[in-house]
Amino acid sequence: MVKLNNEIRILELTEPNFFGTVLNHNLTVTKGPGGGLMLIDTGLPGYLDEIERYLKSWSYSLEDISDIVLTHSHPDHSGNAQEIKKISKAKIYAHKLEKFDNQKFQIQYDQVKQEFNVNEKEFAETMKRINNLEYEIPKIDFYLEGGETIGNFKVIHVPGHTPGHIALYDGKVVIAGDSVRYYKGLKPPLRFFCWNYEKAVNSFNILINLPFSFFVPYHGEVITPW
Numbered sequence: 001m002v003k004l005n006n007e008i009r010i011l012e013l014t015e016p017n018f019f020g021t022v023l024n025h026n027l028t029v030t031k032g033p034g035g036g037l038m039l040i041d042t043g044l045p046g047y048l049d050e051i052e053r054y055l056k057s058w059s060y061s062l063e064d065i066s067d068i069v070l071t072h073s074h075p076d077h078s079g080n081a082q083e084i085k086k087i088s089k090a091k092i093y094a095h096k097l098e099k100f101d102n103q104k105f106q107i108q109y110d111q112v113k114q115e116f117n118v119n120e121k122e123f124a125e126t127m128k129r130i131n132n133l134e135y136e137i138p139k140i141d142f143y144l145e146g147g148e149t150i151g152n153f154k155v156i157h158v159p160g161h162t163p164g165h166i167a168l169y170d171g172k173v174v175i176a177g178d179s180v181r182y183y184k185g186l187k188p189p190l191r192f193f194c195w196n197y198e199k200a201v202n203s204f205n206i207l208i209n210l211p212f213s214f215f216v217p218y219h220g221e222v223i224t225p226w
């Protein structure tokens with residue numbers, strides 16, 4: 001699925017070996033308040049060419065991005081933000097409680113093997129890769145609290161996966177970032193990826209109870225209610 005409606009498209013990237021699985025990334029492209037495109041999350045470092053290829057296939061370029069919203073700081077979301085900002089002078093929005101400091105993931109094999117069919121070698125390879133990503137930390141232009149409007153979307157603070165995680169909602173489309181994942185249905189984020197799991201479940205429940213025509217988790221399938 002690429003075009004959700006006349007104003008919202010999904011740009012799908014894939015991460016080939018994430019704990020032995022293929023993980024997709026749903027970047028959202030829509031109209032921004034800066035007069036150009038608004039990109040919601042930016043993919044892992046190294047995917048800039050692929051983002052550009054997608055935009056070109058829609059007759060746009062990286063220069064057309066005027067606004068970047070980061071749902072949270074993790075590198076699979078913030079990895080290309082600063083690069084794009086350098087090219088397009090886009091403004092970057094993120095929650096004021098979110099720390100952009102390329103923090104390392106502290107995860108044990110025992111936790112992961114309950115969720116993923118992964119052997120110890122693949123586990124170690126993925127951990128090494130995700131904890132050694134090199135990228136420029138994005139410089140935030142606008143700090144959010146929740147309740148603001150950016151373009152057609154309202155900002156909702158949904159802490160849990162991280163302290164300053166946000167979701168966007170325009171009354172029909174929910175852009176959930178990592179506060180909701182799709183795995184055989186909409187699910188809260190995995191416990192071992194959460195800063196505070198109780199808050200994450202609470203945020204998950206708030207988002208999945210919004211009326212929607214499309215629900216967009218960052219990882220997994222875009223969902224319709226029918």
Ligand SMILES: [Zn+2]
Pocket residue numbers: 072074161178
């Ligand atoms: Zn995340």
Ligand SMILES: [Zn+2]
Pocket residue numbers: 074076077178218219
């Ligand atoms: Zn993610």
